[in-house]
Amino acid sequence: MAKRIRERIYIVPRWPGIGFALVVLLIFALGFAFIGSRELTHILGISLVVAGLVVLIQSNDNVRGLEIIGCRSVPSPAGEPPVLEVSVRNAAARERIGLHVRKAIPWHKAWRLQPTGAWLPIIEPGQSLVVRLPLDPVARGRHPVPRLWVASVMPFGLCFAWKEFAPGGEYFVYPKPQGITLEERNLAGEGDLQGNGAGGDDVSGHRPYEAGDLLSRMDWRVFARTGKMVVRTLDEGGSGEVVLRWRDTAFLDDPEARLEQLSCWMAQCMREARPFHLDLSPVRGEINGRNLSTCQEALATFPGGAA
Numbered sequence: 001m002a003k004r005i006r007e008r009i010y011i012v013p014r015w016p017g018i019g020f021a022l023v024v025l026l027i028f029a030l031g032f033a034f035i036g037s038r039e040l041t042h043i044l045g046i047s048l049v050v051a052g053l054v055v056l057i058q059s060n061d062n063v064r065g066l067e068i069i070g071c072r073s074v075p076s077p078a079g080e081p082p083v084l085e086v087s088v089r090n091a092a093a094r095e096r097i098g099l100h101v102r103k104a105i106p107w108h109k110a111w112r113l114q115p116t117g118a119w120l121p122i123i124e125p126g127q128s129l130v131v132r133l134p135l136d137p138v139a140r141g142r143h144p145v146p147r148l149w150v151a152s153v154m155p156f157g158l159c160f161a162w163k164e165f166a167p168g169g170e171y172f173v174y175p176k177p178q179g180i181t182l183e184e185r186n187l188a189g190e191g192d193l194q195g196n197g198a199g200g201d202d203v204s205g206h207r208p209y210e211a212g213d214l215l216s217r218m219d220w221r222v223f224a225r226t227g228k229m230v231v232r233t234l235d236e237g238g239s240g241e242v243v244l245r246w247r248d249t250a251f252l253d254d255p256e257a258r259l260e261q262l263s264c265w266m267a268q269c270m271r272e273a274r275p276f277h278l279d280l281s282p283v284r285g286e287i288n289g290r291n292l293s294t295c296q297e298a299l300a301t302f303p304g305g306a307a
Helices: 015-031 037-062 107-112 182-187 218-225 253-272 292-300
Strands: 009-015 066-072 083-090 096-103 119-125 128-136 139-146 148-152 159-166 172-176 203-207 230-233 242-245 276-279 286-288
Touching: 009 015, 009 037, 037 096, 037 148, 037 159, 066 096, 066 148, 066 159, 083 096, 083 119, 096 128, 119 128, 128 159, 139 292, 159 230, 172 292, 182 253, 182 292, 242 253, 253 292, 286 292
Parallel strands: 242 276
Antiparallel strands: 009 159, 066 083, 083 128, 096 119, 096 148, 139 172, 148 159, 203 230, 276 286
8 A cells, every 4th residue: 555645635725716715805805995885795705704614624525535555557668658557545435526646746836736647537435446647758767656646626626635645666667669670680680689599691480471571571582493472480599489689789889779679679579479588698687578577677777777
């Protein structure tokens, strides 16, 4: 369960609330200025003050009993907003309406906020819901989950009320997938992406050409000899798995570009349903591609990032 920083509920007025308070002050001022209407303006002003207090009480009550009971995130690529999956539970005896979950900010800026973040229209008593909260894009690395608010401007939008939580944990941002394809790398004859350690021009097998296959994967020598259109199955070792090695990106000078290239090859393997291993030796040994999150976290925390 997320650790609550404080039990108290915070409330600040919004622009409509400030306007409401100015109207009440104006009514009392008119009552003092015009003696003949003092009784009427006092009754109206006191009624509005009572209404304002009721709004404060209801705003406070609308976030009471809410808890953040969990927070998780799958690794996301650099340049895109990471998304937190936040579990919110209503431990109160009544439903709560018009809620939103957002990243915490300095409290003195809250009065200017519009309702933003992950929206929760209604949560019933005892109910737990999961909302997806996008965060600002950040650089590659391991990042702590920020403090979160469960907030509301309901029921009348005059006040902004919130509770603050520290969910703990961390989320990972891996390198943006960009670079050349596995086929382009193999055809360049500059490396070894095959599990059996063969050179860049070796082929582990063939399959019949299908519409949509890259022409760069066509084996033209077989076509010239037999007239059959076949496609090379590249980058696969004896186990049928692609091995994506850190050393195979040595044709790039920038370490971040090398990580982006590995991320690109991983994304290609996932799209094409190719089994793969990620080898970050000498920093880290092989990781099975079936553990995709572990592979992405390894790229995110590779030395030189925000880890």
